Amino acid sequence: MQILLSDLILQHLEPGVDIPRNRQLYNIVRASILDGRLPGGTRLPASRDLARELGISRNTVLYAYEQLRAEGYVRSRTGDGTFVTDAIPEESMATRARQAPDMPPDADVTLSQRGRGLILNARASRRQAGAFMPGVPDLDAFPLKQWTRLVERHWRRRTPENLTYGYGGGHPALKRALAQHLRSARSVVCEPEQIIITEGIHQAIHLCVQMLTDVRHRAWVEDPGYWGIHKVLQAYGVETISIPVDAEGLNPSPADWRKPPRLIFVTPSHQYPLGHVMSLARRRQLLQYARKHDAWIVEDDYDSEFRYAGRPIASLQGLESGARVLYAGTFSKTLFPGLRIGYLVVPKAMVEPLQLGIAELYREGRWMEQAVLADFIGEGYYSAHIRRMRLIYGRRRALLQEAIRRHMGEARLISADSNAGLHLTVRLAPEVDDVSLSARAQELGLIALPLSRYYLEQPPLHGLVLGYGCVPDDEIEPSLARLASLLT
DSSP states (O other), X not given: OHHHHHHHHHHHOOTTSSSOHHHHHHHHHHHHHHTTSSOTTOEEOOHHHHHHHHTSOHHHHHHHHHHHHHTTSEEEETTTEEEEXXXXXXXXXXXXXXXXXXXXXXXXXXXXXXXXXXXXXOOOOSOOSSTBOTTOOOGGGSOHHHHHHHHHHHXXXXXXXXXXXXXXXXXXXXXXHHHHHHHHHSOOOOOGGGEEEESSHHHHHHHHHHXXXXXXXXXXXXXXXXXXXXXXXXXXXXXXXXXXXXXXEEOOOHHHHTSOOSXXXXXXXXXXXXXXXXXXXXXXXXXXXXXXXXXXXXXXXXXXXXXXXXXXXXXXXXXXXXXXXXXXXESTTTTOGGGOOEEEEOOGGGHHHHHHHHHHHHOOOOHHHHHHHHHHHHTTHHHHHHHHHHHHHHHHHHHHHHHHHHHTOGGGEESTTOOBSSEEEEEOOTXXXXXXXXXXXXXXTOOOEEGGXXXXXXXXXXXXXXXOTTSOHHHHHHHHHHHHGGGO
C-alpha cells in the first residue's frame, strides 16, 4: 500500500498550480480515503519514508497528516504508525465520491414547500447597479475621505464592546444621533431607546412579522407594492390581502374595512413603485382605524430624504401621539446599500420585546460600523451629503423626465409631480408586454423593471420602473433613447 499511495500521489500532484503542495497532498489522500482506495485500517507510510519517495520536504507530509488527523480521517498510534480511521463506513467511502456527480441538477428536490414558494417567480435582479436600476444611489459620490477617517479613528480606539456581539437593539451612540436626525428631518416622535437598529428594511419587516403575527393572521399590502414584503408574509403563513393604490394612496374597499388585519404595510411619503403621496385624510383614517382595531401600521420610509421641491412630507408616525405605527428606514438609499444598516422606531411598550426578539433571532453585531455611522451623522457629514445628493438627483430626475417626454411622450409618466425619490415610473400601452420588454432591455445592458410584476392581484398597469440615482448625467439621454427604441 505504501508504493500504491506514493504512485497515486505522484500521478495527481500538479507542480504548476497555485495550490500549495502540502494542501495537494492532503486533498489526494483525503479523496483516496473517501472513494475507498484507502479503506479503514490501512497503514500509511511513515512521513519520512513518504517524503523521500516523493522527493519533497518531510514538513509537507507532516502538514497533510496532521490535517487529516485533525479532521478524523486518520489516527496515530505512538510507535506504531498512522492508520486510516475505521469510523467512516465502507459503503460511504465507496459511494460518496461517485454519488456527487450523479445527483439530479433540479434543486427543488431538496427544498421545503416554503423554500419552493420563496423562489417561485423570484424577482431579485442579478445586476444591482447601472441604468436604470431603481433605488441605488450614486456610489461614486459617497464621501469616502470623511468616512475612512472615521473608520480609522474607531479602529485606533477600538473597544471590546464594539468587536463582540451586541445587545439592546443597536449601538447607543447611533441611536442617539439617529433620533435627533429623525426628529428634525422627518418629524418622527421618538427617543433613542425607541430605535431598533436592523440590517436594512428587509430585516425590520422580518422582525415585525415574526414578533407580531401568527399563522393565518391577515396583513394588508399595497397593490402594486414592494414584493419583498409578500415573500416574508408568504414564508410565515400570514394571509396577504392586496389593497389597491390610487392617487391618494392605500384605498381599502368597504369589504376590506370590515375585516381588520394585524399588520398594514404602507409607503405613504412616496408610494413604491407608483410614486403617489398618501393624502392627509387617508393618513388620519388609517391611524384611527389601526387604533380602533388593534392593528399595527408598518411605515416604510425608504427614500423620503430625497425631495426636490416643496416642504418635506412629515412621517405618518409623527401625526398623532401614541400612533400604532412602526416606522422603518434605511441608509441604503442615502449612503450605500452594502452598509446594511436600517432602523425601526417602535412605541415604548414594544421596545423590550423587540430588543429581545432581534437578539434571539439574529445575534446583533456590527457595532464598529454603527459607531462610525453615529459620528458621521453627529459631525454633520450625513446632512451635508444628503443636501449635496439632492442637487445631483434632482438634476438627474429632470434629465430623465425630459428624455422620457422626448422619446416616449408626455403621457407616459406616472406621478411626475411627486418630486421625490430615486425612480420614475413610465406607463406603457396595455398591449405592450413589459416583462418581455424588460428582458430585451437587459440584452442591451439596461435595467428596466416591469411594472406589472409589482402587482399581486389587482389588474396590473403595464410599464417600467426606472431609477436614476446611479446613472451619470451624460448617460441618461442615450440610455433612455436605446430603451425607447425597443418600443418602435
